[in-house]
Structure formats: C-alpha cells, structure tokens
Amino acid sequence: MFGSTAFLVILLLSLFVFAVPEWLKYYFTLGLLTAGIALSTSWCTGVLPDAGQTCELSLFTAATGTRMVLVIDSLSAFFILVINFTVLVGFLYARGYLEPYRARMNALRFSIHYFSYLWLWISMLMVVMVRDGLSFLIVWEIMALSSFFLVIFDAEERSIMKTGISYLIQMHVGMFFILVAFLIVQQDTGRMSFDALGEYFGRHRNLPVFLLFFAGFAIKAGFIPLHTWLPEAHPAAPSHVSGVMSGVMIKMGIYGIVRVLAAMQSDLLVTGVIILIISLVSGVLGVMMAIVQHDLKRLLAYHSIENIGIIGIGLGLGVIGQATGNHTLSLLGYSGGLLHVLNHSLFKSLLFFNAGSVYLAAHTRNMEQTGGLMKRMPWTAILFLTGSLAICGLPPFNGFISEYLIYMGMFGSLSGANLFHSILIVGSIAALSLIGGLAIFCFTKAFGIVFLGEPRSDQAGHAREAGKSMIYPQLATAAMIIFIGLGSPLVVKPVFGIVGQIWNLGAQPLVSGAFTANLAQLSLAGGIFVVTVAVLLLYRRYHLSRRVVETGPTWGCGYTAGSAKQQYTATSFAYNYNHIAKPLLQTRKEIEEIGEDEIFPHGRKFLSHSDDLFKRHLVDRPVDLVSGLLKRIAVMQTGQIRHYILYAFVFMLLVLLLAMLKII
Amino acid sequence: MMAGFVLIAVAAFFFPGVILRTKSIASGRKGPGIFQPWKDIAVLFRKGSVFSDTTGLIFRIAPSVTLATVTGAMLFLPFAEQKAVLSFEGDFIMFAYLLALGKFFTIIAALDTGSSFEGMGASREALFSMLVEPAFFILIATFAMFTGYTSFSVIFNHFFITGNDYVLIYSIIGAYLLVQIAMIENSRLPVDDPKTHLELTMIHEVMILDYSGFDKALIHIGTYLKFAIYGSLIYNLVVPAGWNVILQTGLFFAVQALFAVVIGFTESFRARNKMNKNPKFILTLSSIALIAFMVILILTEKLA
Numbered sequence: 001m002f003g004s005t006a007f008l009v010i011l012l013l014s015l016f017v018f019a020v021p022e023w024l025k026y027y028f029t030l031g032l033l034t035a036g037i038a039l040s041t042s043w044c045t046g047v048l049p050d051a052g053q054t055c056e057l058s059l060f061t062a063a064t065g066t067r068m069v070l071v072i073d074s075l076s077a078f079f080i081l082v083i084n085f086t087v088l089v090g091f092l093y094a095r096g097y098l099e100p101y102r103a104r105m106n107a108l109r110f111s112i113h114y115f116s117y118l119w120l121w122i123s124m125l126m127v128v129m130v131r132d133g134l135s136f137l138i139v140w141e142i143m144a145l146s147s148f149f150l151v152i153f154d155a156e157e158r159s160i161m162k163t164g165i166s167y168l169i170q171m172h173v174g175m176f177f178i179l180v181a182f183l184i185v186q187q188d189t190g191r192m193s194f195d196a197l198g199e200y201f202g203r204h205r206n207l208p209v210f211l212l213f214f215a216g217f218a219i220k221a222g223f224i225p226l227h228t229w230l231p232e233a234h235p236a237a238p239s240h241v242s243g244v245m246s247g248v249m250i251k252m253g254i255y256g257i258v259r260v261l262a263a264m265q266s267d268l269l270v271t272g273v274i275i276l277i278i279s280l281v282s283g284v285l286g287v288m289m290a291i292v293q294h295d296l297k298r299l300l301a302y303h304s305i306e307n308i309g310i311i312g313i314g315l316g317l318g319v320i321g322q323a324t325g326n327h328t329l330s331l332l333g334y335s336g337g338l339l340h341v342l343n344h345s346l347f348k349s350l351l352f353f354n355a356g357s358v359y360l361a362a363h364t365r366n367m368e369q370t371g372g373l374m375k376r377m378p379w380t381a382i383l384f385l386t387g388s389l390a391i392c393g394l395p396p397f398n399g400f401i402s403e404y405l406i407y408m409g410m411f412g413s414l415s416g417a418n419l420f421h422s423i424l425i426v427g428s429i430a431a432l433s434l435i436g437g438l439a440i441f442c443f444t445k446a447f448g449i450v451f452l453g454e455p456r457s458d459q460a461g462h463a464r465e466a467g468k469s470m471i472y473p474q475l476a477t478a479a480m481i482i483f484i485g486l487g488s489p490l491v492v493k494p495v496f497g498i499v500g501q502i503w504n505l506g507a508q509p510l511v512s513g514a515f516t517a518n519l520a521q522l523s524l525a526g527g528i529f530v531v532t533v534a535v536l537l538l539y540r541r542y543h544l545s546r547r548v549v550e551t552g553p554t555w556g557c558g559y560t561a562g563s564a565k566q567q568y569t570a571t572s573f574a575y576n577y578n579h580i581a582k583p584l585l586q587t588r589k590e591i592e593e594i595g596e597d598e599i600f601p602h603g604r605k606f607l608s609h610s611d612d613l614f615k616r617h618l619v620d621r622p623v624d625l626v627s628g629l630l631k632r633i634a635v636m637q638t639g640q641i642r643h644y645i646l647y648a649f650v651f652m653l654l655v656l657l658l659a660m661l662k663i664i
Numbered sequence: 665m666m667a668g669f670v671l672i673a674v675a676a677f678f679f680p681g682v683i684l685r686t687k688s689i690a691s692g693r694k695g696p697g698i699f700q701p702w703k704d705i706a707v708l709f710r711k712g713s714v715f716s717d718t719t720g721l722i723f724r725i726a727p728s729v730t731l732a733t734v735t736g737a738m739l740f741l742p743f744a745e746q747k748a749v750l751s752f753e754g755d756f757i758m759f760a761y762l763l764a765l766g767k768f769f770t771i772i773a774a775l776d777t778g779s780s781f782e783g784m785g786a787s788r789e790a791l792f793s794m795l796v797e798p799a800f801f802i803l804i805a806t807f808a809m810f811t812g813y814t815s816f817s818v819i820f821n822h823f824f825i826t827g828n829d830y831v832l833i834y835s836i837i838g839a840y841l842l843v844q845i846a847m848i849e850n851s852r853l854p855v856d857d858p859k860t861h862l863e864l865t866m867i868h869e870v871m872i873l874d875y876s877g878f879d880k881a882l883i884h885i886g887t888y889l890k891f892a893i894y895g896s897l898i899y900n901l902v903v904p905a906g907w908n909v910i911l912q913t914g915l916f917f918a919v920q921a922l923f924a925v926v927i928g929f930t931e932s933f934r935a936r937n938k939m940n941k942n943p944k945f946i947l948t949l950s951s952i953a954l955i956a957f958m959v960i961l962i963l964t965e966k967l968a
Contacts, residue, residue: 374722394768408757411754411757411804412808419961429801436797437764444768444771445790449775453777525755536732537728550713554778566780576788579943
C-alpha cells in the first residue's frame with residue numbers, strides 16, 4: 001500500500017515542475033525521477049528472482065467503483081528495469097545537452113519539456129504494468145502525447161512542427177487498431193483487458209485479432225512498412241529524447257506484441273511465419289536504408305528499424321518453435337528477442353547521446369561536414385565506437401549475445417526439420433548474417449567519417465569535447481554494454497527464467513543449464529581475446545619504445561598538397577554499395593547540366609538524396625491524392641455570398657426532388 | 665587440445681612461401697626462397713615506424729586488435745578427433761564474428777589516415793566482406809543440418825560418419841566454396857590483386873599503405889594465419905576425423921600446401937575482375953552455397 005501512495009504522490013508532484021523556480025527545475029525533476037525509479041525498481045526486486053510471482057498494487061478507486069490496478073509480473077519487471085535505466089541516464093545527460101538552449105528558450109518551454117519527460121517515463125511504466133484495456137489505452141495515449149511534446153521542443157523550425165504532427169497522427173492510427181482489437185475481445189468476453197485475451201483466444205481464431213494488435217503495436221515499434229514516422233521523429237527530437245524514444249519507447253510496441261503472443265493458443269505457425277518475414281524485411285531494408293543517410297541521427301533511426309527487425313526475428317522464431325513443439329527454439333528465440341530489447345536500449349541510447357554531443361560540438365548532424373572529431377572529442381569517440389561495435393553484434397559486446405541466442409535457435413532447429421522449416425530457417429540465417437555484414441558497413445562509415453580523418457568544415461575543426469556531466473552517464477551505459485558482453489550468463493539466465501514462465505516452456509531448466517555453459521565459454525573466449533589485445537598492445541609499446549618512431553604526412557601517392565576536402569566522404573564510401581542497391585533505394589540526384597555553349601561554367605550545386613520508398617508510396621502518395629482532390633473541390637469556395645446561396649438552393653432542390661421520388 | 669592451434673601456426677609459416685614459389689615457377693623466374701615472407705617480417709620487426717599526423721589511436725591499435733581476432737578464431741578449430749581449445753555450441757558464430765571484428769578495425773584504421781585512396785579501399789573491403797558473409801553462414805547451416813550438431817569440433821567429427829554415402833559430393837562443394845571465401849577474405853585474386861602497383865585498383869593493400877614496422881608485420885602475420893585457418897577448415901572437410909593421427913598430420917600439411925599451390929596458380933594465370941564485377945562474383949558464392957544446401961536437402965531425403 002505504501003508503494004501505490006508514494007507513486008501517486010510522485011504523479012501529483014510532477015505538476016509542481018511548473019511552479020518551482022527556474023534554477024531548481026532540473027534538480028526537482030531529477031529528484032522526482034530518481035525517487036520514482038527507486039520505487040519502481042523496488043517493486044521489481046520482489047518479482048524477478050522467482051519468476052512465477054506477481055506483485056499487485058491498487059492505485060486508486062474511481063467514483064464508479066472501478067479500481068486502477070498495477071500488476072507487475074516478471075515480463076513487466078524486465079521492461080521496468082529497461083525503461084528506468086535509459087530514462088535516468090538520458091536525463092542525467094540532458095543537463096549538459098540542454099545548456100545551450102537555456103539562453104534561447106523561456107522557462108515555460110523548459111517546464112513543459114521536463115513535465116513531458118516525466119510523463120513519458122510514467123506512462124511507459126504504466127503501459128507495462130496496466131492490464132485493463134481502457135487504462136492501457138489511456139496511458140498509451142499519454143505516452144504518445146508526452147513524446148509529441150518532447151519531439152517539438154526545438155520547434156523553431158517549421159519542419160519539426162510538421163514532423164511532430166505527422167508523428168501524432170501515425171500514433172493515433174496505431175491506437176485505433178489496438179482499440180478495435182480490444183473491442184472485439186470485449187464483445188466476446190465482456191472484459192476489456194489483457195487478461196481476457198487468453199479466454200478469447202481459446203474460443204476463436206487467433207490470427208485476425210492478433211493481426212489487429214500487431215498492426216497497432218508495429219507502428220509504435222517501427223516494423224517496415226509501418227515505420228515511416230520513425231526516421232522523421234528521431235532526428236527532430238533533442239538527442240536525450242531520441243535516445244529514450246529509440247531506446248525504450250518503441251520497445252513498448254514489442255511489449256504489446258509479447259503480451260498478445262503470450263496469450264495465443266492457435267494459428268501459431270502462420271503467426272510465427274508472418275512475424276518472421278516482416279522482421280526479416282525490416283531488418284534488411286532498415287539497415288540498407290541506413291547506409292545511404294547523411295544525417296547521423298537519421299542513420300541511427302533507420303538502425304532502430306533494423307534492430308526492431310532482429311527482435312522480431314527472435315519473437316517469430318519463438319512462435320514457430322511453439323507451433324512445432326520445439327521448446328528449445330522457443331526459448332532461444334524469445335530470449336534472444338527480449339535480451340535484444342535490453343541490449344538495443346543500451347547501445348542505441350548511447351549512440352544517440354553521442355550523436356547529440358557531436359551535434360552540440362560541430363553544430364551539424366550532416367556527416368559530410370564532420371570528420372576528425374576523435375582528436376577533438378576522444379571520450380565521445382570511444383563511446384561511439386563501443387556503441388558501434390555493440391550494434392554490429394560483434395564480440396565481446398552485448399549485441400553479440402542476443403544475436404548468438406537467435407542464431408543458436410536457428411542452427412539448433414535445423415536437424416530434423418521438415419523441408420519448409422529448413423528453407424525458412426536457412427533463409428533467415430542468410431538474412432541475419434547479411435544484416436550483420438551491412439551493419440558493419442554502415443558503422444564503419446558512420447564512425448570513420450565522423451570521428452576519423454581530417455575535419456571537413458571549420459565548425460568540426462573547432463569542436464570541443466562534451467562536458468563531464470554528459471560523458472559520465474554515458475560511461476554507465478558503456479559499462480553495462482561490456483558487462484553484458486563479457487558476463488552474459490548472469491544476464492541471460494534471468495531472461496530464460498522470464499521466458500520460460502511466460503510461455504510455460506517445460507524444457508526451460510534443462511536447456512538454460514546447457515546454454516549457460518555455452519555462454520560461459522563465450523565469456524571465456526571474449527576474455528582470452530581481450531587479454532591477447534592487451535598483451536599485444538603492451539608488447540607493442542615496449543617494442544616501439546626501443547625503435548625510432550617518426551611522424552609524417554599521410555601517403556598521397558607523391559602528391560603533398562592534399563586538403564581535407566579530398567577525403568572520402570559518407571557518400572563516396574557508400575557509392576559502390578549504392579550502385580548495387582539501386583533498385584531498392586532510388587537515389588535522386590539534382591544537378592544543372594553544363595550547356596555546350598557555356599565556356600566558363602558558373603558555380604553549381606550537386607544534391608543527392610535517397611528517399612524512403614515506403615514513405616513515398618504508403619504515406620506521401622495517398623495523402624497527396626486526397627489533398628489534391630480536396631483542393632479541386634475547394635474551387636467551390638469562392639468567397640462570394642451569392643454562390644453560397646446558390647449552393648443552398650441547389651441542395652434544397654435536390655432534397656425536394658429526392659423526397660418527391662421517395663428515395664429519402 | 666592445442667593440436668589444431670599449433671598446426672595452423674606451423675602451416676602459416678610455410679603458406680606464403682609456397683604461394684610465392686608457385687608463382688615464381690609458373691612464371692619461369694628463379695624467385696625468392698620459401699621463407700622469404702618471414703624474413704621480410706623479421707626485417708619489419710627490426711625497423712622503426714612512421715605514423716601519419718592525421719592518424720590517432722585507432723590506427724595504432726587496429727593491427728594488434730586484428731591479430732588478436734585471428735588468433736582468437738584459431739582457438740575454435742579442431743584437428744583429427746581432438747576437440748578445439750574452445751569448443752561449444754555455436755562456436756562458429758563467434759569464429760565468424762571475431763574475424764568480422766578484425767575487419768571492422770582494419771576498415772576504420774584505413775579511414776583514420778584521411779587518405780582518399782585508403783577510403784576507397786575501405787569502402788570496397790567493407791562492401792565485399794559484407795557480401796561474402798551470407799555464403800559462409802549458409803554453408804555452416806548446411807553442415808549443422810547435415811550432422812545435427814552446432815560446433816566445429818563435433819560437426820567435423822561426425823561429418824563422415826553420418827552413414828550417408830554421398831557425403832563426398834558435399835565435401836567437394838564445401839571445399840570449393842571455402843577456397844573461394846578464403847580468397848575473398850584474404851583479398852586475393854580474382855577479387856583483389858595484392859601485387860598490383862596502382863593505388864586505384866587495390867583493395868586490401870591500399871588500406872595498409874601507411875603502416876610500417878611493427879604494425880605492418882602484425883598485419884602480415886594475421887593474413888598468413890588467416891590463410892592457414894581456412895586451409896584447416898578445408899582440411900577438416902575433406903579428411904575424415906577418424907583416421908590415423910600421424911597420417912593426418914601429413915595430410916594436413918599436404919592439404920595446406922595444395923591450397924597454397926592452387927592460390928599460386930590462380931594468381932599466375934588469371935586476371936583480376938573488373939571492380940564493378942566483384943559484387944556479382946561474390947554474390948554468386950551465396951547462390952552456390954544455396955545449391956549446396958539443396959544438395960543436402962536431397963541427401964537427407966527432405967527433398968525428393
């Protein structure tokens with residue numbers, strides 16, 4: 001009872017963000033956030049070790065007698081921990097990040113920002129704790145609204161406002177799907193709740209309602225082709241918000257999908273195959289589109305789509321495993337997916353924070369304007385490198401562990417599988433390895449172009465390292481990344497427990513025991529690798545200390561007057577790739593041709609841009625069509641009163657005519 | 665336990681020399697001796713180093729990291745009926761991703777120099793190695809499906825005792841694919857020519873242009889070891905694990921030598937691909953791997 005009262009007090013206190021004096025606002029918000037995080041984490045501690053337990057909190061009783069109850073089971077607890085960590089790190093980082101904005105913006109803007117941040121966090125917590133359908137939709141809506149206000153924080157630019165509105169609209173389309181799905185369940189069972197899903201699924205075909213839920217949650221999560229809001233909203237938002245949105249908010253979509261999956265009872269094979277195929281497409285296309293971006297944050301946003309794809313591959317495999325009675329596959333698939341939720345929340349938020357530091361230092365997100373930042377911002381560079389290696393799924397970092405679990409699910413299920421299953425699995429293996437390869441391409445480009453070489457612009461040349469208050473929180477995230485990478489058995493075991501409990505997988509203890517041994521070997525291999533690197537580097541230092549070491553210019557083929565502009569750029573790095581991926585990416589180029597009679601051509605601009613095909617065909621085209629139609633109808637809106645009288649007259653005549661003909 | 669590890673290290677000692685000798689003989693030159701590559705490395709170790717002003721930390725640590733990934737990958741390879749130093753379910757995933765980590769560092773080290781030549785090489789290397797990744801994984805997936813195991817040591821132990829009479833067909837396709845993958849991973853013909861003299865047409869060589877002394881020696885050692893690693897994979901695929909160990913040790917070096925001779929002859933008689941033909945060439949490997957998969961489906965009677 002103490003817990004729920006304390007929680008309500010925090011909710012109420014959040015209003016006082018508007019009232020406290022300006023210098024105190026940040027610390028006030030931080031205090032509330034820390035208190036809330038401590039509180040909600042304490043709820044999880046009772047649930048996590050013993051996966052079967054749940055913790056119930058009655059929040060309040062409304063006048064109508066309905067109670068708002070928070071239920072925390074192991075799945076909620078897992079998500080609460082994921083949310084809390086990234087939200088706290090993000091807010092600590094925000095102090096330094098918002099510094100330059102303080103001069104430009106008034107206190108009210110900040111109050112709204114902090115208030116929305118608090119409520120984004122609260123609503124995400126509630127999303128994973130609330131079971132009742134109506135309450136769920138309400139907190140889901142609060143989540144969309146608060147993130148909307150966070151996105152438009154910097155809305156001096158018109159484009160950001162436009163992005164914000166488009167984001168809000170797409171979130172509501174998603175909410176509509178979830179609402180319909182809940183209504184169908186209520187129609188049948190009389191209850192509108194996640195708890196009623198099992199009852200409904202027991203009696204009816206599972207697929208249609210699942211697809212409704214999936215469509216709604218997939219918009220939030222950003223599965224292709226429902227991802228179109230994501231690459232727009234993430235770059236527009238301030239970086240700590242992008243980190244939280246990409247790191248945890250889109251995972252609420254995954255949470256919803258997992259909740260629904262846990263209740264499903266039939267149609268499992270087809271569901272699994274649908275999820276798997278959509279995820280494979282999201283994974284491959286997401287990273288393919290990421291490679292051609294110039295905007296660092298946009299690149300990261302497309303990578304979120306890729307990682308959502310990887311999570312989805314895990315979940316899809318889990319469902320297929322259930323359908324075919326292969327519990328090992330289920331366990332590994334679901335665990336890989338869930339673990340990737342945690343992993344992605346860590347490295348993606350870290351990368352977004354780094355991108356924010358780069359933006360503050362170099363005043364641009366355009367990679368072509370950066371370069372050589374590692375010398376100027378060494379800590380940011382090393383953190384970005386850590387994040388990059390982790391997101392590419394390379395050992396010994398955390399991304400590798402979740403991908404390893406997913407791979408193992410696939411490889412392990414191959415022997416004894418039937419023809420269809422083998423083809424599906426081998427296709428997925430090929431796709432996942434391709435995703436890995438493409439991610440390496442993408443992040444060697446991102447890291448290499450932004451942080452290495454010589455600065456490509458004056459701004460980048462004058463960049464300064466981000467403040468300590470921004471670096472320290474990121475170090476915590478990086479430490480988690482390395483901890484999970486090297487100490488995976490400690491993290492994977494609880495995840496196995498959660499998965500085994502949610503889906504009642506009988507084989508869980510046996511398999512998880514065997515797998516923890518494998519993971520221990522993985523840690524050992526990682527450890528050996530780290531030690532080898534350390535020994536080699538130490539020896540190298542000793543070796544070079546006894547030799548002549550000189551410096552000189554980079555080899556330029558004999559040409560010594562090269563400038564920073566001659567370096568490879570992000571576009572040129574991706575040129576080869578662009579060549580083979582042409583049909584899928586359709587890069588637009590704009591250049592004014594040089595005429596034959598133009599002996600001394602004047603200065604020209606060259607612009608190349610890669611559109612998002614899905615956005616063009618699924619969003620822009622239909623919207624243009626409808627708005628074009630409406631514009632044509634707007635001809636009638638002449639502004640002359642006699643025309644309007646004529647319309648009224650015609651209308652009355654029509655009604656009269658129809659009435660006489662007994663049509664109406 | 666250490667047999668696989670040690671044998672690879674020994675094989676790497678002869679490997680580049682055999683390639684070199686083959687090439688000299690094929691072109692009718694007297695050519696250098698079989699240990700010349702290692703003599704060159706000894707020279708590099710004695711020399712000092714020159715670093716570009718543009719480069720920073722990444723450029724300096726990359727060769728050591730890359731070599732560590734290669735020696736790390738060696739730990740997973742078995743020999744005969746012995747298990748590898750590290751053997752667990754899914755060790756080949758770690759194997760492939762460790763090598764990819766090495767590649768990651770080679771690529772960013774090239775970008776660290778700020779040279780457009782090295783950027784070009786980096787971009788090509790990144791593209792080609794990403795395209796070859798699926799071929800390797802499809803190949804391993806078919807091994808796993810065929811034997812029912814998911815670790816290098818156990819797969820190779822059971823490869824020839826599954827009771828399937830047609831295993832040789834698969835072993836040949838697999839060996840062919842591994843040779844091709846090894847050529848691409850090590851940047852040799854027909855994808856890249858290590859002996860080309862023009863920076864514009866290089867891939868791997870242009871990426872290490874700015875290295876000298878100790879670091880360059882590490883890079884070369886890494887390349888030689890990688891050859892021997894792939895040679896050992898091929899060996900495990902063509903020679904049954906149950907044979908006499910002394911016979912096998914001989915066969916191991918024979919297979920490695922044969923592999924080196926094949927590379928030497930390929931490089932003597934074949935021109936490098938046009939650069940924009942390379943992606944197609946590499947993707948063809950994935951399709952061959954898919955054919956191998958089909959063969960396995962037929963062999964295991966899943967597909968009639």
